[in-house]
Amino acid sequence: MRNLKAKVFNRKASDPRNKPDQILEALELRQGQNVADVGAGGGYFCLRFAEAVGRKGRAYAVDTNPRFLKFIKNSAKEQGLNNVETILVAGEDLALPERSLDLVFMRNVCHHLTNRVEYFKKLRRFLKPKGRVAIVEYKRAKPFTFHGMFGHYVPRETIIEEMKEAGYRVKQEFDFLPEQSFTIFSK
Numbered sequence: 055m056r057n058l059k060a061k062v063f064n065r066k067a068s069d070p071r072n073k074p075d076q077i078l079e080a081l082e083l084r085q086g087q088n089v090a091d092v093g094a095g096g097g098y099f100c101l102r103f104a105e106a107v108g109r110k111g112r113a114y115a116v117d118t119n120p121r122f123l124k125f126i127k128n129s130a131k132e133q134g135l136n137n138v139e140t141i142l143v144a145g146e147d148l149a150l151p152e153r154s155l156d157l158v159f160m161r162n163v164c165h166h167l168t169n170r171v172e173y174f175k176k177l178r179r180f181l182k183p184k185g186r187v188a189i190v191e192y193k194r195a196k197p198f199t200f201h202g203m204f205g206h207y208v209p210r211e212t213i214i215e216e217m218k219e220a221g222y223r224v225k226q227e228f229d230f231l232p233e234q235s236f237t238i239f240s241k
């Protein structure tokens with residue numbers, strides 16, 4: 055199926071320089087857990103989550119772009135993964151089962167959100183009491199880079215500040231990614 059943008063997202067997400075295996079390891083997913091990949095793009099991480107949580111778990115791919123979700127659905131089918139669910143959202147709405155999620159994962163998505171504190175607050179009701187939110191986001195970018203010119207980044211300190219304002223606390227921080235911050239929050 056032709057979906058070049060989804061494939062480009064997946065190529066970048068799976069590039070060893072971006073340390074996908076280390077990200078997976080750091081998330082410590084277990085069989086039977088429910089995970090939402092919000093802003094799933096080409097679904098590289100969502101499908102890896104589906105493998106990690108097994109048949110009794112569930113991986114939700116959430117996105118505003120129906121073409122990406124269709125691509126993810128087809129990829130899941132090709133890989134024989136039947137625990138992947140796609141959820142189309144409009145604007146900054148969220149539609150997930152309440153109090154159901156062990157983890158919300160957002161990679162390179164926060165810079166797309168206009169009212170992040172409100173968004174993070176809304177996320178809370180979908181998490182289980184011990185649920186976590188993992189945010190991977192471009193660090194402050196240099197002025198003449200793609201991310202710098204288009205504002206495609208949110209500094210680590212801003213993410214932490216905004217998450218705290220939304221009622222979360224930092225659970226873990228990792229600094230092994232070359233271009234992004236990686237922080238895990240709990241409620």
Ligand SMILES: C[S@@+](CC[C@H](N)C(=O)[O-])C[C@H]1O[C@@H](n2cnc3c(N)ncnc32)[C@H](O)[C@@H]1O
Pocket residue numbers: 063064067092093094095096097098116117118119122143145146147160161162163166167
């Ligand atoms: C830069 S891509 C990152 C894709 C993927 N997370 C990755 O790391 O490869 C950003 C994704 O977020 C999606 N997106 C943007 N705004 C969104 C929103 N309000 N809710 C859900 N998804 C959104 C876009 O459609 C796109 O798939």
